[in-house]
Amino acid sequence: MRSLSIAATGMMAQQTNVEVISNNIANLSTTGFKRRRAEFQDLIYQNIRRAGAQSSEAGTVLPSGAQVGLGVRTSAIYRISEQGNLQQTENRFDMAIRGNGYFQVTLPSGETGYTRDGTFGLSAEGQLVTAEGYTVLPGITIPATARDVTINASGEVLVKLDSQVALSNVGQVQLAIFANEGGLDAVGGNMFLATPSSGAAQQAAPGQAGYGQVMQGFIETSNVNVVQEITSLITAQRAYEMNSKVITASDEMLSTLTRLR
Amino acid sequence: MDTPGYVILSRLTVQNRATAVLANNVANADTPGFRAQRMVFAEMVERGRDVAGPSSLRRTAYVQDRATWREMENGSIAQTGNPLDVAISGEGFFAVETPRGERFTRAGRFSIGTEGRIVDIEGHAVLGTGGQPLAVAPGDSRIEILGDGTIRSENGPIGKLRVVRFENPQALLAEGDRNFDPAAERPVPVERPGLVQGAVEGSNVRPIMEMTRLTAELREFQFATQFSERENDRLQSVIDRVLRRRS
Numbered sequence: 001m002r003s004l005s006i007a008a009t010g011m012m013a014q015q016t017n018v019e020v021i022s023n024n025i026a027n028l029s030t031t032g033f034k035r036r037r038a039e040f041q042d043l044i045y046q047n048i049r050r051a052g053a054q055s056s057e058a059g060t061v062l063p064s065g066a067q068v069g070l071g072v073r074t075s076a077i078y079r080i081s082e083q084g085n086l087q088q089t090e091n092r093f094d095m096a097i098r099g100n101g102y103f104q105v106t107l108p109s110g111e112t113g114y115t116r117d118g119t120f121g122l123s124a125e126g127q128l129v130t131a132e133g134y135t136v137l138p139g140i141t142i143p144a145t146a147r148d149v150t151i152n153a154s155g156e157v158l159v160k161l162d163s164q165v166a167l168s169n170v171g172q173v174q175l176a177i178f179a180n181e182g183g184l185d186a187v188g189g190n191m192f193l194a195t196p197s198s199g200a201a202q203q204a205a206p207g208q209a210g211y212g213q214v215m216q217g218f219i220e221t222s223n224v225n226v227v228q229e230i231t232s233l234i235t236a237q238r239a240y241e242m243n244s245k246v247i248t249a250s251d252e253m254l255s256t257l258t259r260l261r
Numbered sequence: 262m263d264t265p266g267y268v269i270l271s272r273l274t275v276q277n278r279a280t281a282v283l284a285n286n287v288a289n290a291d292t293p294g295f296r297a298q299r300m301v302f303a304e305m306v307e308r309g310r311d312v313a314g315p316s317s318l319r320r321t322a323y324v325q326d327r328a329t330w331r332e333m334e335n336g337s338i339a340q341t342g343n344p345l346d347v348a349i350s351g352e353g354f355f356a357v358e359t360p361r362g363e364r365f366t367r368a369g370r371f372s373i374g375t376e377g378r379i380v381d382i383e384g385h386a387v388l389g390t391g392g393q394p395l396a397v398a399p400g401d402s403r404i405e406i407l408g409d410g411t412i413r414s415e416n417g418p419i420g421k422l423r424v425v426r427f428e429n430p431q432a433l434l435a436e437g438d439r440n441f442d443p444a445a446e447r448p449v450p451v452e453r454p455g456l457v458q459g460a461v462e463g464s465n466v467r468p469i470m471e472m473t474r475l476t477a478e479l480r481e482f483q484f485a486t487q488f489s490e491r492e493n494d495r496l497q498s499v500i501d502r503v504l505r506r507r508s
Contacts, residue, residue, distance in 0.1 A: 001277065003284035010288030017291070037341075039370060039382060040292045042285075044437040048278070048326065066300070066329045067435055068278060069285035072292055075382050075438070078372075082342050179399060180373040196375065202399065209415075239290050242468055246284045249479045253280065256486045257273075261493050 002068065003250040009071030010243035013040050016074045017236040024224045025233075032116035032190050033222035034079045035229075041075040081181050084116075084223040086215060092149050093120040093128065096220040099212025101175030102192065104137040104201070105130055112137065114176055114201065116220055117190035128157070128173075132189060140171035151216040154207040175211050176201035264321055269489045271323040275302060276482050278326050283475055286466045294368030294439050295464035296331045297471075303327035333430050336367075336465040338457060344404050345371040345379065348462040350455040353424040354441065356388040356448070357381050363388070364440040365425065365433070365448070370461055373397060379412075383438055389420040390450070406458040424454035 020038045027033040048066040086096045095118035097103070102114035113134070120136055123129045128140045142149060146159035155173035178184060183197030194201055206214045279300040289295040304322040338348045347369035349355070354365035364385075371387055374380035377396045379387045386394035390410070397404060401414035410422035425448035427433060434442040 002281040003277075006281060006284035006288050010284070010290075013288065013291070040289070041368075041382065041439045042289050042292055042295055042435065042437050045435045047434070065432075065434065066278075066326055067298065068281050068329070069289070069298070069435060069437070071285060072288040080342060179377055179397070182372050199375070199377075199399075235291075238468070239287075242287050242290070242472060243284075245472065246280075246287050246475060249475050250280060250284070252479055253277075253482045256483050260486050261490055 001250050001254055002070070004247055006069070006071040007243045007246035007250065009043065009073065010246070011240055013038075013072045013074055014236050014240040014243065016077075018233065018240070020077055021229055021233050021236060025226070025229050027222055028224050028226065030190065030222050031119055031219050032084065033224065034081050034084075034116075035222065035224045036077050036079050038074055039076040039078060040072050043070040043073055045069045078182050079184075079186075080223065082223045084220045086218045087221050088218055090217055091119075092151075092217060093122065094118055094217055094219050095120060095151060095173070096215045096218040097175065097206070097212040098215055100177050100210060101206065101212045102177070102201075104174060104176050104203070105134045105191070106137060107134060107191070111193060112201070113187070113191040113193060114184065115190050115192065118214075118219055136173065138171065138174055140173070142170060151214060153213040153215070154205050155214045172205055173214060174203045175206050175214075176203050177211060178202070265492045266489065268321065268323055269485050269492070271305075271325065272485045273482065275300070275324055275326040276478060276485065280475075280478055280482075282329060283471060283478065287468075287471050287475075290464055290466040290468060290471075292368075292439065292464050293370055293461050294336070294366055295466065296333065296367070296435070297464070297466045298435075299330045299332065300326050301328045301330050331431055331433075331435075332465055334465055336463040338460045338462050340460050342459055343370075344406075344459060345373065346459055346461045347371065347406055347422070348457045348460040349424065350457055351451075352426050353451040353454045354426070354448075355381075356392075356423040356425060357385040357440065358388055358394065359383075359385045359440065361442075363392075363443070363448075364436065365443060366439050366441065367462055368439040369456075377401075388423045390423050392423065393420075395420040395422070406456060408454075408456055410454055410456055422454075422456070424451045424456070425449060426451050 017038045020036050024035045045067045097116060102116060105113045105115055107113045119131045120128055122142060126142045126144055128136045140157050142159060145162055148160040150158045156169055157171050158167035159170055160167055179199035183195050184192040185195045186192055204211050282298050282300050286297045303325050305325040307321045354367055355369055357364050370382050371379050374384055379395045381387060389395045397419055401416055403415050406412050410424055412419040427446045432444055432446050434444050436442045
């Protein structure tokens with residue numbers, strides 16, 4: 001009974017689907033989280049009769065073949081990089097990107113990580129760091145005497161020092177974009193790494209053509225849409241049930257066969 | 262003497278395969294661009310040999326799975342928001358370049374691969390009207406796909422998607438990975454394909470149909486096995502009677 005194993009592939013695929021959906025729902029309020037979707041594709045086919053094969057000695061050919069597919073498999077789990085909502089936090093070091101791009105962060109391993117999570121703060125040395133304490137590139141130090149900090153749309157960090165009237169520029173946040181954002185490797189902690197599939201990071205200041213703008217005092221919420229996720233969950237559950245129904249029916253056929261006198 | 266048994270056997274065998282086809286439809290209910298299949302049954306008539314009586318009464322019809330029929334109506338189109346997702350709202354297939362040759366698919370789930378090339382989910386290059394791969398330049402960030410397949414970015418045109426149709430789509434061979442092997446069919450370019458950007462076509466599997474058919478198939482299978490049992494009883498009683506008369 002091939003239908004048993006075919007339906008089993010269907011159940012496994014739907015299982016993956018539910019896992020992806022539950023991860024989305026779990027990360028509903030993770031800053032900068034991008035929802036994911038499982039993608040399926042059909043497995044190989046067995047050709048019982050090939051289309052165009054000769055069906056008689058007179059030279060007639062079969063107009064269409066008989067093919068039995070062997071099920072389904074998960075082909076990819078891709079990220080949907082739609083913009084999330086911007087939420088005001090009033091925290092002056094929080095930044096959100098409106099548009100394309102990622103903040104660059106030096107990870108403890110020395111690699112450069114990429115993130116959309118702009119929940120930043122200051123280290124003991126006054127450096128701009130992520131919530132985990134990793135340095136935000138290109139490394140901006142806010143002087144301890146700074147009275148106020150303004151970050152403009154192009155990522156320039158301007159501080160108001162006690163003795164000066166004009167704001168002084170202490171650095172500019174750089175954004176990275178990729179030819180294929182979907183190819184980035186998610187490593188947890190809202191962090192991504194570049195891969196050969198994503199292409200090398202192209203850096204520029206925010207606000208340039210193709211790059212997003214930085215907004216101070218905002219963070220980007222996840223782009224998970226609860227209604228959509230619940231609907232997909234229902235669909236996935238029903239699809240799982242249908243596959244299990246096929247297994248039940250095939251099993252019943254088999255048991256009829258074994259009871260056959 | 263055992264002809265009824267073999268007729269039933271032919272029925273059970275093809276029913277088994279038909280259920281496998283149905284199981285594959287259900288398993289792929291969520292596969293973009295998937296086309297549901299149906300098993301087509303045919304009777305295979307065998308003329309009785311060396312038997313007396315009118316020939317019309319001496320025919321035995323076995324059942325045979327003649328072909329699988331592919332339902333070709335369109336699946337539902339779902340919005341995804343991904344700029345490189347394209348659905349064909351009418352007839353047609355996209356062309357992709359695989360190591361085995363040009364293959365055709367309805368699943369317009371594309372992304373950007375190495376060197377900016379537009380690729381399908383397996384990384385095969387998507388072909389343009391001239392049969393060449395399409396590639397976006399590194400600076401392109403806003404990609405727009407028009408209804409006729411023209412792709413352009415803010416820096417100018419990139420190319421036009423190759424969309425083709427077939428005289429007899431039933432002759433296409435499904436190959437897995439959502440692709441179809443054209444076999445002997447010749448692709449004909451579609452003039453106005455009617456593409457929708459930011460959407461993907463789902464499968465055309467109708468769950469209600471599949472579930473109803475599953476129940477029907479199960480009952481037919483049970484009916485056939487019951488028939489086989491009755492036939493067994495009949496033979497048994499024949500043997501009993503013959504033996505009784507002898508003794």
